[in-house]
Amino acid sequence: MNQSSPVPDSAGSETVAALVSTARQLFSKHGFDGTSVRAITARAGTNLGAITYHFGSKQALYEVVISEGVGPSHLRLAAAAAEDGSPLQRLEGVVRAFFDFLHENPDLPSLMMQLLTSARPIPPVALQTMQANIKLLASLIAEGQSDGSIRAGDPRLMALSIGAQPIWLTLARRAIQEGAKIDQEDPHTRVRVVDSVVDFVRAGLEEHLETAE
Amino acid sequence: MNQSSPVPDSAGSETVAALVSTARQLFSKHGFDGTSVRAITARAGTNLGAITYHFGSKQALYEVVISEGVGPSHLRLAAAAAEDGSPLQRLEGVVRAFFDFLHENPDLPSLMMQLLTSARPIPPVALQTMQANIKLLASLIAEGQSDGSIRAGDPRLMALSIGAQPIWLTLARRAIQEGAKIDQEDPHTRVRVVDSVVDFVRAGLEEHLETAE
DNA sequence: GGTAGTATAATACGAACGTATGAAGGAGGT
DNA sequence: ACCTCCTTCATACGTTCGTATTATACTACC
DSSP: OOOOOSOOOOSOOHHHHHHHHHHHHHHHHHHHHHSOHHHHHHHHTOOTTHHHHHHSSHHHHHHHHHHHHHTTHHHHHHHHHTSSSOHHHHHHHHHHHHHHHHHHOTTHHHHHHHHHHSSSOOOHHHHHHHHHHHHHHHHHHHHHHHTTSBOOSOHHHHHHHHHHHHHHHHHTHHHHHHHHOOOTTSHHHHHHHHHHHHHHHHHHHBOOOOSOO | OOOOOSOOOOSOOHHHHHHHHHHHHHHHHHHHHHSOHHHHHHHHTOOTTHHHHHHSSHHHHHHHHHHHHHTTHHHHHHHHHTSSSOHHHHHHHHHHHHHHHHHHOTTHHHHHHHHHHSSSOOOHHHHHHHHHHHHHHHHHHHHHHHTTSBOSSOHHHHHHHHHHHHHHHHHTHHHHHHHHOOOTTSHHHHHHHHHHHHHHHHHHHBOOOOSOO
16 A cells, blocks of 8 residues: 655666666657556566556656756756856857757757646756756856957846757757758768857857947 | 548537637647547537547547647748848848747647657648748848848758747746746736847847958 | 565556447428 | 438447556575
């Protein structure tokens, strides 16, 4: 009768890792409701009961997938922001780091979207990470504004404009590939896409001092 | 045994309209799998069998929701692009029209996202609309490039950078509101957000002729 | 070697799902 | 009045869902 949550299970057996990894893929592709416990356990090569045993419920597994997936992004962005260089250069680095991170974790954008669009409350860890990433961009922008290299404007809104681009381009990559024949699986194309976004961001932020009006 | 599809049902009874409208809301909030036929019919005030009768299946209703929702966006954007003005001015108009359209159809971004992220093939109508919208932006950009008002760069990629912003800001509005305290439900704030994006887009595209290097 | 404690396995259960079926209503034409 | 067609209704069917239950294997320690 009681679950007594067999174990919080952050330290991982092999089964636990397989379940989380498989669940991330399937949740990403088919959503929470579209993914059955049977599909996860079968694909992970475990017994049907494994999710209940290790996590307590499907919902609890979902939350583990979310926190393990979304959290690390901030570390990457913060590392890029801490490099040497002007604010604009560091912003460029953050954008590239964001692209790289999303490219290495292709299931993430879809998971994030499902969180954002679902009617359910957004898990605190996801919200905090997002908030931290916006704050990171905004503070770099503010720094550039105070030294005169970045044009005026609300730094948080500018940060949202910037963040939108890696997210959208990664998320919609399949449709973009089919609809606009831009295939980001091809490394060469990917570089072009990232460079284009970096150029756009740089141009969108830069202060242009008119020597004479 | 045979469905024989009772009727293609584009001309609408009241029941049909209620089903489509309710389905749009629920699919948007909870996804295809997260929305039951019983939930739709109950909320629409119809009988459980109404979806099967009028559409043939839940999947067929979903496709009607998609095509009726996604299609009209292009009309709005094309109308904005056809106004008088410089390419940059018309681009600004398109961005504003896109924001307006998404604001008037708040269920759409979520539906689009589900399409883009799901593993299932993207319905042709959605793909075509997206393609047409990118092409619209890209041709305005190309026009501005040839008259020297817009800086160099791949117009399609620049179009994606632009389109990303209204989509993302609308889609993530709940998270942005909770995480960044920017509430787009407030009309005044919404104007600030749209203006900020328009500024960013303008700055990101504009060619700055340096009189002296 | 027996005994705990932990992990896996097979199966069972009740609920909810999408859809099918057949009966009942209701308006229009003859 | 009657028949016809369209729509609504109540209910049934078979499937699949998440989770519970119980039994079996494996490991460590006395």
